[in-house]
Amino acid sequence: MHDEHAIRSRRSEGEVILLSAGPGDLELLTLKAAKALAMAEVLLLDELVNPRIVELAPHARVIRVGKRGGCRSTPQAFICRLMRRYALQGARVVRVKGGDALLFGRAGEEIAFLRQAGIRVGIVNGISAGFAAAASLRISLTHRDHCHGITFVTAHTRDHGEPDWAALAATGTTLAIYMGMGRIESTAGALLRHLPATTPAAIVQSASQPEETQLLTTLGRLAADAQRSGLGSPGVILVGAVLAEASAFAPLPMSMPAGARVGG
């Protein structure tokens, strides 16, 4: 009886933790994330999360709910219903998203759904891929010799349009472009109407992971170099003068004719 009461009381105040898995290296999880994973009873995993994260959640039933652009995926509404079902059953539900859960990735919609269902939402921050990319390149994202800010932006808007590249270029901030590898040619082309072709640029794929790959180039050569190197999704595209700080330390100079690929 006592147990049943305890379970009911947990049910009445269901909770879902939105947990940020970071860029891939599990050591970049926060201490708070590791604790939440250790207690998790149900884990809903996004596709881009390091699959070895389940080793940190030994008591959890694992449900994979990838939503990758262009691939077959679990509809958002179904993911929301799954979270609600397990939370109302009183389970410790942890919804795992790559990077920081609050940067892209539809956390907003999931939070709104859960709140409307009367379910508490806990959030555990994490490291977004753009920060991990900067760490790998050994650059500040906002070196004050070059800029005073950084903009994280997706390469396409919800209605399949494009962001206002003219305004973004005019800010003078470093640009970190997410979900942009699939349309890198049109994105680079759009930016070239507002920024010099010599603007330093980079792509970092699988930042923080053993298979990490970096490409240092310029905006003018970005699309061609990306294609030549065979870099694909997902990758973070960085554009701005701060990238020159990385090139100074690269084994291959930026004036190389082909993509100056460093690291690996």
Added chain:
Amino acid sequence: MHDEHAIRSRRSEGEVILLSAGPGDLELLTLKAAKALAMAEVLLLDELVNPRIVELAPHARVIRVGKRGGCRSTPQAFICRLMRRYALQGARVVRVKGGDALLFGRAGEEIAFLRQAGIRVGIVNGISAGFAAAASLRISLTHRDHCHGITFVTAHTRDHGEPDWAALAATGTTLAIYMGMGRIESTAGALLRHLPATTPAAIVQSASQPEETQLLTTLGRLAADAQRSGLGSPGVILVGAVLAEASAFAPLPMSMPAGARVGG
């Protein structure tokens, strides 16, 4: 003799780890940061870092090198020389910065100095205050109903000018303004020339810490509400439609005449 050789060999490949301390809650340190702290022999601490972080570095000599705007501070050149001295002595030097070390905070200059001195630089990412603020407000920074990106920007440029608020407003991205509490009136005034007074806005001070305070308001009332609430530096100012998602869950509605202060 053997020991001396070992020390010399470590000396010849001196290393400094730039470590991100996150927004304050020590549980938001990464597992990687905790490991680096446990091994640290010399810790150079910025002023805005949670002072209890030293408990995670029991073997370290702690040197406080705060550089707070407007206060007496340790000159940047002296901090650089300290890092170089200890690194060349072969000590495990950990340079601790608040938030993510690569977002504001002069990491770029320190990296350049160390590289020129032939000292390896390791970087451990962390959670920047803007992300922790969003977690406290339970909002996505980039809810796709409202925007497709976020810009992190300082309220003043290196040459004591201002960023291009017109361009920043035109991007349609959420704005996370750092180091802006001291000039919130002029910043809000500048943004009001380009954004409606009804644009949702928030201030989060001490995000993730017990003394955290939130203020939810609109751009039109931002400066007055901040003054009325006695909020000061450091705080993160957030401006953009995504903030409306937070207000929906606030105990006080946004239409309250005074600053609708939630949490604490």
